[in-house]
Amino acid sequence: MGTLDGKVAFITGAGQGVGQGIAFALAREGAAVAVTGRTESKLVETVEHIRGFGGTAEPITCDISDTEQITAAVEKTVEAFGGVDVLVNNASLNPLGPVLDLTPDLMMKAYQSGPVASFHAMQTVYPIMKQRGGGSIVNMVSSAAVRWDMSGYGGYASAKEALRSLTRAAAAEWGADGIRVNAVAPHALSPGLKWWTENRPDEAAEFIKSIPLGRIGDCEEDIGRAIVWIVGDDARYLTGATIPLDGGQARWS
Template structure:
């Protein structure tokens, strides 16, 4: 197993891509602190159904609050004794054309995306330095392509790419690596959208060379696990496209 004895924090781990990452990490031998905003009782019940349940804990926390970042890191260390991996998966935003975008929309996307990623990286750094750990952040085709109606999301994702590259340079001497995954995945939200707008969904799928959207657990999570594992010990500052070939960087 590629993540045996690794301790990871996964934000947004209660659903979608995040839950797929958590389930895969557990299969690969990791111990995981799941961070999300659903009630603590509901989160505890959810992770109790994961296997092995002894290797996972749930913490309700609002990642947009900077003061919560050190508490999240401390919770992982208290539960499992150390921290090897930080996965900044969670991000919320609202779509709108540029001329209709409000400050509230900016605050939501930057607060849960760019700022949350930065504050958690900053808080996790002392622990990751001890373990020569890894950070996996998330990019998006919305930012790489500049997709319409996604201005706050695209900007936050590109800011996260910038932060990640700076960290890759600054923290390389400490053995801490920082990379990004840019996924295309069939999450529950996308599934609902596909049912409501089948023609638009078919158009999206047609734009994926491999002919389908990725599965969070079997397609996206293994890429995240690779970047979190010692198998990628010579990889840092990179954006890996787990998108079926939708965007081919050069």
């Protein structure tokens, strides 16, 4: 028996990296998982792996920058599994670069794929979760806003901080409906972080030195397993929080 038997999870950006690790972890605990993302081949590979260890999952193509596609993906999830109990807003476009190099178009894309997409997904699953007696939402954010040096991270951090604020507001407003909303700030060896370590090796080396546990987290074992706890009944009194899964690096006030 898994701790999430009978639960249905909807995860964005689940075809690779952190989202995939979360999908694997939740499926191993018995959740039926809607594996969503833009690239169908990656979704199919993820689902095949889940089915290979006896889990239940369906691939659902969805570009989160299009709110209509988010709505359709949630509807497909309900058709396939009967509802949604867990929402993980993981996918987003993350703009990096000095403030003067950012463009309004890039910033709009970051916000549309980040806080706006997450906001729409949250609104879409809310009546479903309420009807089912509650649920758990996890918004993936970042410790970029509390870096020792934020140079080059202004656009990325601002979008993630907007999502943190939305998380706290929804937690306060939806608690009476049994819906918990939390944010998680991970460090994990995702494709994006792998690219960063390869293209900015000196900065990455200093970054890893600043992690007390001395390593970057594993997408499934370190991040996914923690999400299992956060969305499960053992964390039923946890809401409105930001949980740093970063090996102790970030200094959150």
